[in-house]
Amino acid sequence: MLLFPCVITKEEDVYYADFPGLDNVFTDGESEEEVIENAKDVLKAMLFTMYKNNIEIPKPSRYKAKDEEMLIYIDIWEEPIKDKANQQxxxxxxxxxxxxxxxxxxxxxxxxxxxxxxxxxxxxx
Incomplete structure (x- = not known):
């Protein structure tokens, strides 16, 4: 099981999710529930791509949220993703x-x- 910090911010009516320490891994949603679901999907896609291309998975970073940010942790069960990448x-x-x-x-x-x-x-x- 991998656990990655995810920073959620809100601007107007859109929620944004970003993963500190992971370049170009971000998403958005119209609600907190949607942005969290989208964050799980984008993280799984990033992991799948990295496993498929034999790229080392970065260690989850530590992060302290700022006042306007909400910090959550996204957990991903990596074995099914790794298996799928290897079965391509x-x-x-x-x-x-x-x-x-x-x-x-x-x-x-x-x-x-x-x-x-x-x-x-x-x-x-």
């Missing part, structure tokens, strides 16, 4: 002889499935 499909281009391609297509063989099976077998998984 990756497109690969490969070359096989034409005769093998034609015969495989005749038999309606799923190339992706065969390649995954062969790779797992080769890797001992």
């Amino acid at each position: 499909s990756v497109k690969k281009t490969l070359t096989i002889p034409k005769w093998l391609n034609d015969l495989s297509e005749e038999k309606s063989i799923n190339f992706s499935s065969v390649l995954q099976f062969a790779l797992k077998k080769e890797l001992g998984l």
Whole structure:
């Protein structure tokens, strides 16, 4: 479980959420409930992108709210996000002889499935 501080401010009729220590991770909403829900979503998206691109997750920072700010903590269960990022499909281009391609297509063989099976077998998984 990760716990990140989130600063919420209100300007006119819009609530804004920002995560101290996380660059370009922010959102807004028309109510406190909406901005908190949006903050969870944007944090999950940031974590997903970082896991997918093998970028180290920054440690949550400490923050002391100013008078006009509301400080809350957003908790995120990281394992499902990490699992989803690791299960992403990756497109690969490969070359096989034409005769093998034609015969495989005749038999309606799923190339992706065969390649995954062969790779797992080769890797001992």
